[in-house]
Amino acid sequence: MCRVSPSVRLAAHAKINVSLRVVATRRDGYHDIETLVLPVDLHDDVEVSSADAFEVSMEGPFAERVGAANLAADAVLALAAREGRDPSVRLTIHKRIPVGAGMGGGSADAAAALRAAAALWGLPDGPEALAPLAARLGSDVPALLWDEATFVSGRGERIARVQAAATAWAVRPFDLEIRARDAYAWWDERGTSGADPGVAVAALEAGNVEVLGEAIANDLQAPVAAWHPEVLEVIEAFLTAGAVGAIMTGSGPTVVALGRHLGHAATLAGAVPGAFVATGPPRAGEGRPDG
Numbered sequence: 001m002c003r004v005s006p007s008v009r010l011a012a013h014a015k016i017n018v019s020l021r022v023v024a025t026r027r028d029g030y031h032d033i034e035t036l037v038l039p040v041d042l043h044d045d046v047e048v049s050s051a052d053a054f055e056v057s058m059e060g061p062f063a064e065r066v067g068a069a070n071l072a073a074d075a076v077l078a079l080a081a082r083e084g085r086d087p088s089v090r091l092t093i094h095k096r097i098p099v100g101a102g103m104g105g106g107s108a109d110a111a112a113a114l115r116a117a118a119a120l121w122g123l124p125d126g127p128e129a130l131a132p133l134a135a136r137l138g139s140d141v142p143a144l145l146w147d148e149a150t151f152v153s154g155r156g157e158r159i160a161r162v163q164a165a166a167t168a169w170a171v172r173p174f175d176l177e178i179r180a181r182d183a184y185a186w187w188d189e190r191g192t193s194g195a196d197p198g199v200a201v202a203a204l205e206a207g208n209v210e211v212l213g214e215a216i217a218n219d220l221q222a223p224v225a226a227w228h229p230e231v232l233e234v235i236e237a238f239l240t241a242g243a244v245g246a247i248m249t250g251s252g253p254t255v256v257a258l259g260r261h262l263g264h265a266a267t268l269a270g271a272v273p274g275a276f277v278a279t280g281p282p283r284a285g286e287g288r289p290d291g
Contacts, residue, residue: 007049008119012093012112013039013282014103015144016169017250018204018212019197022187022219030139030155031184036197036204037104037143037150038164040280042171044097044105046072046112048120051090062095062105072109075137076117082133089117100177102250107140115145131159139180140250148281151201164281165207168265170243170257172234172275178224183251186223194219213244213258221248228253234272241271 016038023032044060056073058064072093080087091113097105114134118125127145134141139156149164194217203212225231231248238246238257242264246257257272259265262279269275 008116009047010112010116011043012046012108014042014097019200020218038280040278042278045094047092048116049090054087055090057092060095071106072113075110075113098173101254102252108144111144164204168259168262170268170275172255174253180251183220191223216245218247224252
């Protein structure tokens with residue numbers, strides 16, 4: 001439990017799905033998945049501070065693409081309702097993570113908002129304490145309560161921590177948004193389940209970049225690329241530039257390419273216009289409450 005503070009600020013880290021296997025469609029309309037989630041250093045800043053009423057403020061390069069009605073606001077209100085308390089806080093989000101990009105920006109903001117609000121109110125703010133509420137908010141939110149790699153299964157509610165070695169990636173977002181529900185609906189129409197992500201997990205833990213490059217996979221990639229072939233064009237551009245491996249992350253359309261080291265990732269990013277470098281997992285201590 002964190003000390004009570006008038007303001008708590010957290011980093012909400014974007015994620016890469018190093019491997020994503022869609023197992024089956026559930027009766028509730030969601031999907032059972034198996035995915036290796038890697039948080040990276042790209043992040044939004046989420047701050048929750050004491051206020052006279054509930055307020056939401058958006059800043060940053062992607063602020064205009066997110067309204068006041070967002071998952072992070074839902075998270076704060078849900079926590080207040082669970083605790084039976086007044087939700088009068090100011091929620092401020094500085095958006096750097098592209099919106100609708102498959103990098104978990106909205107879910108990361110919600111996870112950080114939960115942790116920050118809990119810390120502000122003197123409640124248990126660890127991932128275990130907040131996981132049940134996070135699962136009600138969205139399938140990606142429980143995993144993003146952690147600032148480390150996780151293996152996620154079920155609808156997203158089953159989490160196992162992964163001791164990931166440091167990796168460097170070139171990241172190429174697109175100027176378009178894809179809703180996760182659309183990507184999964186396309187999978188329902190034409191998708192198949194790929195291989196077990198176990199090899200990717202072992203390779204990430206061991207820091208074996210060559211094996212990891214062969215093991216990265218995403219079952220949503222083919223269905224999304226059928227609608228947006230530019231995804232495959234960017235993957236091919238990264239591979240031509242020498243990437244160890246390249247895939248679409250999450251529900252897309254962002255493409256990530258694995259480098260052998262930070263310098264190699266920078267070279268890959270330089271070869272594909274619009275790309276930048278991200279490293280993961282974040283350094284120890286990043287994302288903890290700053291009150």
